[in-house]
Amino acid sequence: MTTVVIALAAGLAAGVAAGLFGIGGGILFVPVLTLGLGLSQLEGEATSLLAILPTVAAGTWRQHRYGNVRWRTALVIGVAALAGVEVGIRIAEALPEDTLRRLFGALMLVVAAQLFWSATRRGNRFGELGR
Amino acid sequence: MRLVAIGVTAGAFSALFGVGGGIIIVPLLVVAAGFGERPATGTSLAAIGLIALAGTVLYALRGHVEPGHAALVGLPAALGAVGGAALQQRIGTRVLLLGFAALLAVIGVRLLVA
Numbered sequence: 001m002t003t004v005v006i007a008l009a010a011g012l013a014a015g016v017a018a019g020l021f022g023i024g025g026g027i028l029f030v031p032v033l034t035l036g037l038g039l040s041q042l043e044g045e046a047t048s049l050l051a052i053l054p055t056v057a058a059g060t061w062r063q064h065r066y067g068n069v070r071w072r073t074a075l076v077i078g079v080a081a082l083a084g085v086e087v088g089i090r091i092a093e094a095l096p097e098d099t100l101r102r103l104f105g106a107l108m109l110v111v112a113a114q115l116f117w118s119a120t121r122r123g124n125r126f127g128e129l130g131r
Numbered sequence: 132m133r134l135v136a137i138g139v140t141a142g143a144f145s146a147l148f149g150v151g152g153g154i155i156i157v158p159l160l161v162v163a164a165g166f167g168e169r170p171a172t173g174t175s176l177a178a179i180g181l182i183a184l185a186g187t188v189l190y191a192l193r194g195h196v197e198p199g200h201a202a203l204v205g206l207p208a209a210l211g212a213v214g215g216a217a218l219q220q221r222i223g224t225r226v227l228l229l230g231f232a233a234l235l236a237v238i239g240v241r242l243l244v245a
Contacts, residue, residue, distance in 0.1 A: 007203035015208030019215020021228055022172070024179065025208050026150030031238050032204055039197060045149025046190035047197045049183045051205030052151055055212045056183060060176045062216070068173025073164070077138035077156070077174075078181025084142025085185045089193070092147050105242030107148055108235050114154070115232035119225050 003037060010036055015055060025052045027111050030104060041101040042092055133163050141178070146186045151179035 014028035029051045033044035063069050092100055137159045145152040153175050160171040190196050 004203060007200070008207050011204035011207035012211040014204070015211025015213075016215040016218070017211075017231060018208065019212035019217075020219050020224060021215075021231060022219070024151040024153045025205075025212070026145075026148070026183075027154075027235070029204055029208070030149045031242070033197075033200055035238070035241075037200055037204075039200060043195050043197055045147075046186070046193075046195035047201045048149040049145070049186040049190060050196055050198065050201035051208065052183050053180065053187065054205050054209035056151060056176055056180045058209050058213060059216075060173075060180055063173030063176050066169075066173065068169045069177045070166075070170055070174045071177060073134060073160075074174050074177035074181065076134040077141060077178040078185070080135040080138025081142030081145070081178070081182040082185050084139040084144070085146040085182065085189055086142075087139075088143035088146025089186070089189055091143070093193070101245070102243050104148055105239045105244075107150075108239030108242065111154060112232045112236035112239060115228055115235065119228040119232065 006036055007032070011051075018055060019059075021115065023111070023115075025055045027108060031108075034101070041097050041104065045092060045100075045104070137163060138178070138182075142182055142185065145179070145182045146189070149186075151183055153179055 010032040011029075014025055014032060017023070017028060018025045026048045029048040030041075030044045033039045033047055033051075034041055039047060060069065095103070137156065140159070141152045141156045144150075144155055153172075156175040156178060157168075157171045160166040160175060161168065166174065187196060
């Protein structure tokens with residue numbers, strides 16, 4: 001019961017943060033699932049991909065209504081990604097649990113640094129990333 | 132061809148980390164495909180839906196997905212995201228963003244050293 005309440009609250013908080021700061025939910029779902037709910041790093045990452053689908057669907061619908069989605073491009077990327085996904089899963093399965101967790105920790109630091117960078121500058125953050 | 136390269140890269144990144152991969156797709160669309168920020172963000176979301184779906188299916192075939200846990204976290208999150216996006220239009224987020232970045236950094240360090 002406690003676990004259910006923690007999961008619901010953490011999910012809600014992660015969603016609010018994702019909507020508020022314009023980031024994906026996965027970077028938050030994985031630690032909620034591992035540190036909060038006790039899944040292994042591999043299970044947490046796999047489960048996170050399912051957990052982000054409702055949020056992504058809602059966000060895509062909103063962006064579609066704003067006219068911001070180029071569907072053909074998204075489709076090409078999505079289909080091409082299949083090969084990459086298979087490779088990514090094989091790497092994740094081959095890596096020791098500790099290494100996978102540390103890699104994810106490093107990714108969180110990169111995202112944190114990117115958010116710090118965007119918070120300390122005016123203008124959009126995604127455009128700056130590429131410069 | 133560039134889009135295919137972006138897709139393969141994003142797919143591997145997404146599956147390896149269990150995230151959508153917007154952090155790499157958006158800048159790649161801007162830099163390698165000449166997209167503006169808004170279409171890059173919108174198109175990236177649609178692509179992420181397909182990528183995460185592929186990742187979910189391929190991970191599930193190997194028995195790594197816990198659907199109950201995903202529902203517990205993912206369904207309230209979808210509600211929260213709608214609220215968060217609405218809130219973003221009304222309040223200044225700069226200080227909140229700094230605090231949030233600090234929180235991410237703390238969790239990241241914890242995962243790194245644990």
